[in-house]
Amino acid sequence: MYRLLRSAFVALGLAALVLPGGLDAQLREIVTKSVAASSSGASLALTFADDVDFELSFDGGTVYLDGEPIGTYERGSELDTAWRSLLGEAMALENGALAERLVAWEGPDGSSDGDVARAVDAALEEALQVALQDAPDEAPQVSVSDERTLARVLLGSVGRLSLLEEALEGVSSDLRVHVGEDVVIPEGSVVDGSMVVIDGTLRVGGEIRGDVVVVDGAIEVLESGVIDGEARVADARVLRNVGTIRGGLVDVLEEEREVEEEVRERLREEIRAEIRRDLRNEIRQVTRMEHDDGFSIMTPFHAVMRGVGGVVEKMVMIFILGLVGAGFLAFAGENMETIAETARRSPGRAAMVGLAGSFLLIPVWILGLIALLVSIVGIPVAIAWAPLFPVAAGLAALLGYLAVAQNTGEWLADSSFPWTGWIRKSNPIFTLVGGLVGLALAFMVGHLISILPFLGFIGNLLFAAGFIITIAAIQIGFGAVLLTRGGRRKEYYAAYDPDAAWEAAMSVDVEEEDDSPDTGVGGVDTGKGEDDA
Amino acid sequence: MRSNLIAVAAALLVVPLGADAQSWKTVTMSQRLGGEDDLRVSVRYGAGLFSIRSADGGLLYRMNLEYDEDRFEPVAEFSGNRLELGVETRRRGLDIDSDEAGELELELARGIPMDLDLEFGAVRADLDLGGLALTDLDLSTGASESEVDVSEPNPSRLETARFEVGAAEFTARNLGNLNADRIEVDAGVGSITLGLEGRWQRDAEVDIDMGLGSLELRIPEGLGVRLRKDSFLTSLDSQGLVKRGDVYESLDWDRADRRVTIEIDAAFGSISVVWVN
Numbered sequence: 001m002y003r004l005l006r007s008a009f010v011a012l013g014l015a016a017l018v019l020p021g022g023l024d025a026q027l028r029e030i031v032t033k034s035v036a037a038s039s040s041g042a043s044l045a046l047t048f049a050d051d052v053d054f055e056l057s058f059d060g061g062t063v064y065l066d067g068e069p070i071g072t073y074e075r076g077s078e079l080d081t082a083w084r085s086l087l088g089e090a091m092a093l094e095n096g097a098l099a100e101r102l103v104a105w106e107g108p109d110g111s112s113d114g115d116v117a118r119a120v121d122a123a124l125e126e127a128l129q130v131a132l133q134d135a136p137d138e139a140p141q142v143s144v145s146d147e148r149t150l151a152r153v154l155l156g157s158v159g160r161l162s163l164l165e166e167a168l169e170g171v172s173s174d175l176r177v178h179v180g181e182d183v184v185i186p187e188g189s190v191v192d193g194s195m196v197v198i199d200g201t202l203r204v205g206g207e208i209r210g211d212v213v214v215v216d217g218a219i220e221v222l223e224s225g226v227i228d229g230e231a232r233v234a235d236a237r238v239l240r241n242v243g244t245i246r247g248g249l250v251d252v253l254e255e256e257r258e259v260e261e262e263v264r265e266r267l268r269e270e271i272r273a274e275i276r277r278d279l280r281n282e283i284r285q286v287t288r289m290e291h292d293d294g295f296s297i298m299t300p301f302h303a304v305m306r307g308v309g310g311v312v313e314k315m316v317m318i319f320i321l322g323l324v325g326a327g328f329l330a331f332a333g334e335n336m337e338t339i340a341e342t343a344r345r346s347p348g349r350a351a352m353v354g355l356a357g358s359f360l361l362i363p364v365w366i367l368g369l370i371a372l373l374v375s376i377v378g379i380p381v382a383i384a385w386a387p388l389f390p391v392a393a394g395l396a397a398l399l400g401y402l403a404v405a406q407n408t409g410e411w412l413a414d415s416s417f418p419w420t421g422w423i424r425k426s427n428p429i430f431t432l433v434g435g436l437v438g439l440a441l442a443f444m445v446g447h448l449i450s451i452l453p454f455l456g457f458i459g460n461l462l463f464a465a466g467f468i469i470t471i472a473a474i475q476i477g478f479g480a481v482l483l484t485r486g487g488r489r490k491e492y493y494a495a496y497d498p499d500a501a502w503e504a505a506m507s508v509d510v511e512e513e514d515d516s517p518d519t520g521v522g523g524v525d526t527g528k529g530e531d532d533a
Numbered sequence: 534m535r536s537n538l539i540a541v542a543a544a545l546l547v548v549p550l551g552a553d554a555q556s557w558k559t560v561t562m563s564q565r566l567g568g569e570d571d572l573r574v575s576v577r578y579g580a581g582l583f584s585i586r587s588a589d590g591g592l593l594y595r596m597n598l599e600y601d602e603d604r605f606e607p608v609a610e611f612s613g614n615r616l617e618l619g620v621e622t623r624r625r626g627l628d629i630d631s632d633e634a635g636e637l638e639l640e641l642a643r644g645i646p647m648d649l650d651l652e653f654g655a656v657r658a659d660l661d662l663g664g665l666a667l668t669d670l671d672l673s674t675g676a677s678e679s680e681v682d683v684s685e686p687n688p689s690r691l692e693t694a695r696f697e698v699g700a701a702e703f704t705a706r707n708l709g710n711l712n713a714d715r716i717e718v719d720a721g722v723g724s725i726t727l728g729l730e731g732r733w734q735r736d737a738e739v740d741i742d743m744g745l746g747s748l749e750l751r752i753p754e755g756l757g758v759r760l761r762k763d764s765f766l767t768s769l770d771s772q773g774l775v776k777r778g779d780v781y782e783s784l785d786w787d788r789a790d791r792r793v794t795i796e797i798d799a800a801f802g803s804i805s806v807v808w809v810n
Binding site: 029032033034035036037038039091094095216 | 556560561562563564565567590592595602643736751760
């Protein structure tokens with residue numbers, strides 16, 4: 001198929017080269033065309049192949065030829081209408097068809113603009129028919145095997161013209177062209193001039209006094225054969241070359257083949273590069289899969305390191321929180337005790353208050369900020385409020401958590417667990433650290449279990465439990481801090497102390513008796529009470 | 534469309550006094566090929582209707598233009614291998630009295646290797662690049678409604694095709710026929726539809742930079758697609774794609790004959806993938 005197409009390309013190119021005047025030799029070749037029309041006029045501008053310009057325009061009642069007035073016309077006259085009609089057709093025509101139509105045009109007879117119409121007609125014919133005088137005298141001899149071959153030639157593409165130009169470069173114009181037929185130059189015969197064979201086989205037994213061009217065919221130079229000039233082959237085979245080619249054998253497509261080979265090599269290189277790239281990607285993917293799926297040799301060590309690292313991390317955290325807690329005990333021990341006691345005695349209430357407080361933190365912060373910013377006096381306070389409020393809230397949560405940890409430590413000290421013997425209830429530091437260990441125990445066990453294979457689910461459950469315990473401890477502790485106003489109010493845990501409650505109740509009644517002389521009955525009752533007590 | 538404009542032009546030619554005082558002018562310009570090996574074509578058009586297609590009959594170009602000759606003048610310059618076409622403004626300033634737009638129909642040489650640079654403003658463009666042998670393509674449009682179709686495979690290899698779209702509705706079809714190594718789309722605000730149909734002759738990259746708007750990727754079945762997205766407040770409807778790491782891939786990515794890697798950098802908007810037969 002490719003060869004067929006190539007043949008057609010080449011043949012058409014040769015036909016175009018050797019038959020230039022056959023189709024429109026009477027008319028000049030139009031290279032550019034410009035047709036313009038507006039309400040004021042209509043013009044035609046042409047440029048011919050020999051770079052000659054031609055312009056004929058009807059503009060504002062005057063006819064111009066190459067810018068020079070050659071007559072006048074009336075707008076809307078027969079001549080004006082005929083001219084516009086001609087240009088209307090010219091818009092859709094090109095080169096030969098356009099030239100033919102322009103030459104064929106005749107102005108309206110008998111009109112008032114008759115002289116001008118004839119001048120326009122003459123100008124068109126003169127401009128377009130000059131080529132007739134310049135037509136070449138000698139034309140190549142063309143021999144075509146049949147009409148189908150000629151049709152194939154004519155239906156080809158002009159895309160291979162450059163190849164033909166190259167093949168025919170320097171070849172004399174005295175050509176014999178054979179398309180689609182075999183040619184034999186018998187021994188003893190002489191051919192004057194060059195010879196072109198397209199889609200056929202040339203057998204040379206005699207002498208050719210010129211060049212030979214064979215396209216898409218074959219050449220055979222017999223022992224007696226002589227070619228005075230070059231033998232050029234384009235996409236053609238050399239069947240035998242035992243004669244004499246004085247100008248040498250030239251393969252016109254050699255350079256093209258080299259280019260094709262370069263392209264092929266480049267493609268091969270690109271494919272190689274792509275394969276390398278794909279391989280690298282696959283290796284990366286495999287490596288990533290090994291890492292993600294846990295099947296590499298190093299995976300167990302990763303698990304141990306992760307597990308131990310998690311435990312160490314929690315121990316460091318316990319140590320830091322223990323130091324902070326010790327600070328609280330040293331400087332606000334009573335407050336912390338009050339908070340711890342409230343959390344112990346009213347854990348549910350403290351948790352609810354802590355939860356509500358957590359939700360209200362941000363609204364309170366924003367509202368407080370707005371309330372302070374509306375007044376000039378409040379602006380400096382707002383500047384402090386903005387960072388200090390979150391810090392205070394964080395400290396409150398931390399204090400609450402430590403207080404709950406202390407309760408937890410005391411509970412562990414009272415427990416019978418064998419590993420809690422080191423927690424001495426008499427020392428609040430010990431109970432605090434013990435409580436912190438207790439609260440973080442689920443995390444630490446989870447980390448240790450995650451070291452073992454196939455127990456990840458249990459480890460995750462422990463992490464979830466540790467998370468819930470931590471959140472609960474923070475909420476209860478934070479609520480206790482809020483309830484006790486930072487450990488300054490003891491109502492909540494004092495209210496649950498029966499002795500203190502009793503004493504408080506007794507003292508209230510005594511005061512009532514002293515302060516209310518009208519309530520003698522009450523005073524009698526109270527006295528009985530005291531006696532009972 | 535071309536026949537319409539010619540018919541209008543012919544009517545204007547035949548009825549010269551029917552035209553109003555708006556100085557509308559119709560011009561048809563053409564030039565034959567003169568053995569050019571390659572071309573560098575630049576087209577500038579401000580506002581109106583605009584169309585491009587390949588020319589038949591050994592023409593270098595054919596331009597049918599309707600314009601207001603008081604405001605614009607046509608440009609058709611050919612020197613060496615450089616061809617400049619379009620219109621340029623004759624007078625400066627804002628024409629608030631003009632409510633009609635011109636029209637430019639352009640046909641360019643078929644099969645001649647060509648660097649094509651298109652720049653137009655507020656136009657409604659209908660571009661068929663099929664049949665053109667594009668070796669480089671730059672398309673820049675302002676506030677427009679543009680449709681680009683590559684109806685036939687590009688016989689030349691195109692290194693990079695660049696589409697710079699301002700505030701526009703932009704639709705491209707058969708981008709595979711561009712025969713491009715890389716397609717870049719820089720879109721400002723608007724609705725973008727990119728059709729990756731056509732014959733892909735090699736693996737390619739598509740780089741999309743989108744500001745605000747919607748992007749629809751029309752992907753033919755059988756084409757391997759890898760999509761990487763770097764976006765902010767942009768939704769992605771990635772039907773038919775599976776996420777692997779930070780990229781989305783078509784199911785047949787590994788075994789596809791041709792693969793297209795799409796990089797999307799989008800700000801606000803939506804991205805949707807539509808598979809077509």
